[in-house]
Amino acid sequence: MALMVGARVLARNLLRPWSRLPDAVPGRTGPAAGGGDGVRCFGSPRVLVETDPAKGVAVIKLKNPPVNSLSLEVLTEFVISLEKLENDKTFRGVIVTSDCPGIFSAGLDLTEMCGKSQAHYAEYWRAVQELWLRLYLSNLVVIAAINGVSPAGGCLISLTCDYRVLADNPKYSIGLNETLLGIVAPSWFKDTLVNTVGHRTAERALQLGLLFPPAEALRVGIVDQVVPEDQVHSAALSVMARWLAIPDHARQLTKNLMRKPTADRLVKQRDADIQYFLQFISRDSIQKSLRVYLDKLRQKKG
Ligand SMILES: CCCCC/C=C\CCCC/C=C/C(=O)SCCNC(=O)CCNC(=O)[C@H](O)C(C)(C)COP(=O)(O)OP(=O)(O)OC[C@H]1O[C@@H](n2cnc3c(N)ncnc32)[C@H](O)[C@@H]1OP(=O)(O)O
Numbered sequence: 001m002a003l004m005v006g007a008r009v010l011a012r013n014l015l016r017p018w019s020r021l022p023d024a025v026p027g028r029t030g031p032a033a034g035g036g037d038g039v040r041c042f043g044s045p046r047v048l049v050e051t052d053p054a055k056g057v058a059v060i061k062l063k064n065p066p067v068n069s070l071s072l073e074v075l076t077e078f079v080i081s082l083e084k085l086e087n088d089k090t091f092r093g094v095i096v097t098s099d100c101p102g103i104f105s106a107g108l109d110l111t112e113m114c115g116k117s118q119a120h121y122a123e124y125w126r127a128v129q130e131l132w133l134r135l136y137l138s139n140l141v142v143i144a145a146i147n148g149v150s151p152a153g154g155c156l157i158s159l160t161c162d163y164r165v166l167a168d169n170p171k172y173s174i175g176l177n178e179t180l181l182g183i184v185a186p187s188w189f190k191d192t193l194v195n196t197v198g199h200r201t202a203e204r205a206l207q208l209g210l211l212f213p214p215a216e217a218l219r220v221g222i223v224d225q226v227v228p229e230d231q232v233h234s235a236a237l238s239v240m241a242r243w244l245a246i247p248d249h250a251r252q253l254t255k256n257l258m259r260k261p262t263a264d265r266l267v268k269q270r271d272a273d274i275q276y277f278l279q280f281i282s283r284d285s286i287q288k289s290l291r292v293y294l295d296k297l298r299q300k301k302g
Pocket of ligand 1: 066067069103105106107108109110111149151152153154177178181183184185186187276277280281294297298299300
């Protein structure tokens with residue numbers, strides 16, 4: 001039942017005409033993502049989309065202060081924005097970045113996984129799965145311009161992209177640090193990492209919950225390029241131009257060949273994966289770990 005409610009909510013959101021989204025900011029024009037006139041913006045307050053139709057490129061900027069945690073709303077709005085871009089043949093590429101200074105994304109929203117109902121957990125997890133599937137199999141060229149720290153779910157978002165550019169700042173570490181929270185990265189998080197850095201590096205990184213600073217991130221291959229902080233966006237645009245020089249059909253079929261087997265593993269057992277998540281996240285010991293971790297984050301300031 002919970003699963004059906006979750007699916008219905010997501011489906012309703014996905015099918016809702018864009019212009020009727022409560023938070024939509026349609027047709028606002030703004031400064032060009034890549035320079036020049038004609039840039040149009042849409043999206044929602046938490047997921048801004050700047051489009052440059054002449055270049056065929058869009059920029060998705062996550063804006064969920066203070067830390068760009070991936071709440072249910074952010075996940076849903078992200079999927080809707082992506083679907084809108086996929087369906088508009090004007091666009092061939094998208095850059096994913098952050099509008100929160102110093103933070104790409106703090107990952108999954110811990111408050112969505114702590115002290116909530118089973119129905120809520122199911123709805124939330126389906127939304128996490130949906131975003132991963134959409135990003136991982138996107139026909140667009142997807143490039144991550146990582147302009148801040150990027151733990152766990154934040155790292156996962158960038159791992160689904162075709163290419164990762166990281167700003168060279170020692171504070172901007174990246175990795176799947178789930179074990180440090182006393183939780184476990186699911187098999188499809190693990191697969192995404194293995195497909196990027198190889199089995200041994202992934203195993204060590206996952207067990208130890210490693211967060212790699214830029215130079216090390218580049219060395220292990222969890223990112224493809226490290227550039228000075230003020231060049232992240234221009235570097236992402238340069239990389240985009242190179243990827244867009246390849247004929248779409250050939251690149252898309254190749255991407256599909258590389259990624260579909262991994263995605264299919266989740267698609268075939270989506271409901272079972274949600275049940276597994278429900279069992280895991282509802283355990284007293286896991287809830288306790290999450291509460292302790294959240295309390296630590298909150299107390300840091302005091
Ligand atoms: C085999 C079985 C497997 C089955 C599957 C089951 C399981 C579960 C898998 C789940 C996978 C999980 C993936 C995740 O993404 S979990 C999230 C991991 N994220 C983190 O560890 C990052 C935590 N945050 C930080 O380290 C820092 O906040 C920071 C991002 C480095 C930014 O630092 P700073 O600028 O100093 O900000 P604050 O720490 O002061 O934070 C500001 C407020 O934001 C709240 N916060 C931070 N992160 C999160 C988050 N991820 N979710 C929700 N809220 C977050 C923080 O508490 C502060 O709140 P306050 O203003 O109320 O105090």
